Amino acid sequence: MFGQMKSHIAEELDRINAGGLYKAERIITSPQEAKITVRGGKEVLNLCANNYLGLADHPEVIRTAQE
Numbered sequence: 001m002f003g004q005m006k007s008h009i010a011e012e013l014d015r016i017n018a019g020g021l022y023k024a025e026r027i028i029t030s031p032q033e034a035k036i037t038v039r040g041g042k043e044v045l046n047l048c049a050n051n052y053l054g055l056a057d058h059p060e061v062i063r064t065a066q067e
Contacts, residue, residue, distance in 0.1 A: 033057060 016022050026044075030037035034054030036046045055061050 013022070027039040028036050029039055032046060032049055032051060034046055034051065035043055037043050051057075
């Protein structure tokens with residue numbers, strides 16, 4: 001049973017990959033800020049979090065959230 005399921009999943013992943021739809025996850029190697037560093041040293045804009053504007057680190061936002 002497991003072998004059939006494993007084969008089915010592998011085939012489906014192959015189809016997804018062949019269709020150009022596979023999304024490889026990037027490994028984040030820096031703190032989550034507006035800009036982050038991913039494995040390999042590339043710096044990118046962090047659009048995958050709610051902090052893409054960097055406001056979570058803004059002193060006024062922190063102070064207001066604490067009140």
